[in-house]
Amino acid sequence: MMVLLPVYHSEPERAGPSPLATICYGGASGGLDVRNGRVHMTLPGPLPATCEQWCPASLSGETRHEQAARGRQAGLEQGIGWSAEGDLLFAAFWVEDQPELCEAVQTSYERLIGLARGKGFGHIYRMWNYLGAINQDNARGEERYRDFCSGRSQAFEAMSIGLGELPAATGIGLSSGGVAVFLIAHRHVGGVNLENPSQLPAYHYPPRYGRRSPSFARATVMEGPDRTALYLSGTASIRGHESVGMTVEEQLSVTIETINSLLDAARKRFPRLEAGRFESMKLYVRHPEDAAVVREGISRAFQCPLEQSPLFIADICRAELLLEVEGVFLG
Numbered sequence: 001m002m003v004l005l006p007v008y009h010s011e012p013e014r015a016g017p018s019p020l021a022t023i024c025y026g027g028a029s030g031g032l033d034v035r036n037g038r039v040h041m042t043l044p045g046p047l048p049a050t051c052e053q054w055c056p057a058s059l060s061g062e063t064r065h066e067q068a069a070r071g072r073q074a075g076l077e078q079g080i081g082w083s084a085e086g087d088l089l090f091a092a093f094w095v096e097d098q099p100e101l102c103e104a105v106q107t108s109y110e111r112l113i114g115l116a117r118g119k120g121f122g123h124i125y126r127m128w129n130y131l132g133a134i135n136q137d138n139a140r141g142e143e144r145y146r147d148f149c150s151g152r153s154q155a156f157e158a159m160s161i162g163l164g165e166l167p168a169a170t171g172i173g174l175s176s177g178g179v180a181v182f183l184i185a186h187r188h189v190g191g192v193n194l195e196n197p198s199q200l201p202a203y204h205y206p207p208r209y210g211r212r213s214p215s216f217a218r219a220t221v222m223e224g225p226d227r228t229a230l231y232l233s234g235t236a237s238i239r240g241h242e243s244v245g246m247t248v249e250e251q252l253s254v255t256i257e258t259i260n261s262l263l264d265a266a267r268k269r270f271p272r273l274e275a276g277r278f279e280s281m282k283l284y285v286r287h288p289e290d291a292a293v294v295r296e297g298i299s300r301a302f303q304c305p306l307e308q309s310p311l312f313i314a315d316i317c318r319a320e321l322l323l324e325v326e327g328v329f330l331g
Helices: 064-068 102-118 144-158 248-269 271-275 288-302
Strands: 002-009 021-027 031-035 038-043 045-058 072-077 080-085 088-095 123-132 168-174 179-186 192-194 219-223 228-235 277-285 311-313 323-330
Touching (some): 002 277, 031 080, 038 080, 038 179, 102 144, 123 144, 168 323, 219 248, 228 271, 288 311, 288 323
Parallel strands (some): 123 168
Antiparallel strands (some): 031 038, 072 080, 080 088, 123 179, 228 323
16 A cells, blocks of 8 residues: 655755655745646745655555556646556645635635546545735735635535545645645545544634634544554644644644644554654744744654754744644654
């Protein structure tokens, strides 16, 4: 059984096994392209860029050669860039900025999910969402993240995806531009979506957080015959549904505590995770002056390889939050 895992470096065309997708965090503008059997996406941000390549990895005895033998397909259809190999799919869209996001996000989300299903990859196990000016208001005076969440929620509803089927996800700001969304999906194997005992499920947040609640699980687990992969959603200093902590040190402490709470719950269902570790993490920090504190704290808490834990300066989905952490834990 294969899944997609991220590998980070500074070179978009680095030699090695061909990934299904390359995401470049850094550039003057956002964009999406498909070439040479691979999805290429650029997200606006400071240079030098950090590149994230999505590569097949085995959770069983299956090899990449066996996976690749089934052929690579890729294309760009109705604004959705996609690449598939064997049982694995990567798909993405980029929406140019506009005064209100809800309608465009709903339309693109429905196309994205519809394409995954149409290609035979009905099991979505992780999603990412990036939007410019995430904490600013749209043309109607509604925060853009809340505007985005409404479109996403309506798309899931229209596509008959229930709350328990919502996969792990991240929602983070971009330095400029519109909306970037990408997902990974499997042809045959569905993930197990998990909630965190210390947090209210995001899809049950009260109305004070917007007309539609955020639509994601706190983590999704893909279990193979030999290894187990836990995809941790973007996690911040939230207990229940309330933001906690005024300083970066306070929020970092609660974030680490919250991640450990989820891992403890996951290990009760998936014993292999007892012996695992984070093989990759992404750290998002609102203020550049807080970067060193966050990097040191996360490194000390989780011992993720430094070269596989890039840090990005970015706005978080709530204006009061100073950091967010996601990752892939292998056991």
